[in-house]
Amino acid sequence: MTDSTAPASSPSRASSAFSAFSASSPSDDALRALPKAELHLHIEGTLEPELAFELAARNGVALPFASVDELAAAYDFADLQSFLDLYYATMAVLQTEDDFAELTRHYLRRASEQGVRHAELFFDPQAHTARGVPIETVIDGIGGALDEAERDLGISGGLILCFLRDQPVASADRTLSAALTRRERLLGVGLDSAEVGYPPSLFQDVFARARAEGLHAVAHAGEEGPAGYVVEALDLLGAERIDHGIRSLDDPALIERLARDRIPLTVCPLSNQRLQATPDLALHPLHSLAEAGVAVTINSDDPAYFGGYIADNFIAVRDTLGLTSAQAEAYARTSIDASFASDARKAELRRELEAWRG
Template sequence: METLIELSQKMPKTELHLHIEGTFEPEQMFAIAQRNKVSLKYNTVEELKAAYQFTNLQDFLDLYYQGMSVLLHEVDFYDLTMAYLKKVHSENVVHVEIFFDPQGHLSRGVSFETQIKGIYNALKDAETQWGMTSKLIMSFLRHLSEESAFETLELAKPYLNWIDAVGLDSSEVGHPPEKFLNVFEASKKLGLKVTAHAGEEGPPDYVWQAIEQIGVDRIDHGNRALEDDKLINEIKQRNLTLTVCPLSNLKLCVVDDMKDHPIKRMLALNLHATVNSDDPAYFGGYMNDNYQSLIKNTKITKEELFQLAKNGILGSWMADQQKEHHLKELNTLFA
């Protein structure tokens, strides 16, 4: 009989919560920095790797934005995206929905066109080569103003046929979803889906705001929603998917020990929890690593493993026909 870890590796997976800038492996960051003659604070790959040890969200974000600084040309965005896609293709990820942070690059003088062309071309090449499907989510940085988000949305308009949704990320505490109410409203009118990081470090109230004021189609993280029974019921009633990131939660001390990760409780409550890697280069692992950690530490069962994979397919924004195809594969494997 196959072990659960083997099953988790073989099963078709979707990744619904992934920041492309968070897939920057130290070796690639160093190589692109040298190619573009950008100086990093670190003299060797080893020094850079040592910096990937941090204790909170802000320490991580400081390094994350420094890593961004080496991305200058279309080919850099292409190479970064393609390296991630190759990696997850090898792990049987069949569909990805990735975030990118245009404001973090625009502030450095890198045009919107340069960014999106590099990322989009890699996504299309992955579809041609392996049949991997994708959606692209443009994220607004919540520590910046809503005015800045509106300026970014304006720049995105010529590329709306390449963008499927908008998100909200960066430092959560002190930057509630309601701060971006108007720009989300404008995004919806353009036909874009909306999602927001809520309830990672921020309180349950931020999840309420994301649901009631923003009207999100999905919740990124959502861990702290479990502190509010009424909120749990609201999420269930609205049939909202939670894009949970186990290793990220551990690395950023959202949970102190993987044994205590709330994903089993989410499933027991019939919440549509999914497994994702968030920023895998920084947080200790890609999709298979996240599943393996859950299997080893939380003792999830075969039924729970199946449910997580199924939730990932159903909670994605891919076409119904594709969902049916992958569900059939999943059912066959687990049968």
């Protein structure tokens, strides 16, 4: 978390403030217009079926689906592993720098319509280099589209390289070395893919290398894995944000620590529902975490697969858990505070948020 993040507040004060919000409920349009930062977004997870078929035709890739509709139907998966199997299969259409740029442009245009003003994009280079795609192709394509978005859409952002935790640690180490040829493009490193059985501790050394290069550190933990993985990510990886982290509620001492140290959680409600982490969205712990004083943000994760981009997640929270305008503003403000944007950019975004309220 950057130095400009708001100071710590006790869980009791945060709970009081959260429950004291006004009762007005924002409209769909208001939630789409709400200026916000997206901090948990896998760019490969924005590959819509239509674009997948377009890129497959361009690159001569045979997808194992007869039509766009058949592929769209396959997006109705049952659990994390079935999602990952589909996720990596469709990724085969991404081959050139232009492909990665086009994928990113599609997301950023959609994100702009959903109120995203700053986006920190996860990407999975090992899934591409394993197919023979140079890491420079991946980074330059995504990064070039981000440059365009800053110029044309007013969206700032950067790239967070995620290591696949179910791949050997040596592969992560090689990937970091290769990516450092594009160091200026990278905000940080992260850790994703199947969580159970792959604790953060495995990646302690490669994260230490990344931090020594001045990169920020984040990590997926406490989604399908236990609260103890969150503790490991903090203590051993130096994680400044925790991606998901919803199982932190299983450990009261951890919740107290997250609240005290203002360690943000990048929560993804529709993703948690689709992957059965919280099968009933009405029981999602989002508000409980916020009421405990934890810095919580709302994000979309892999929106093409999980049925909603970021404003869609805000709308689903409003419809299922209840969400006032002041709560929506608080979640958006936390996303700005928890981002790795410069202090000057954060100040700009906070002014936009004040104008939304006004």
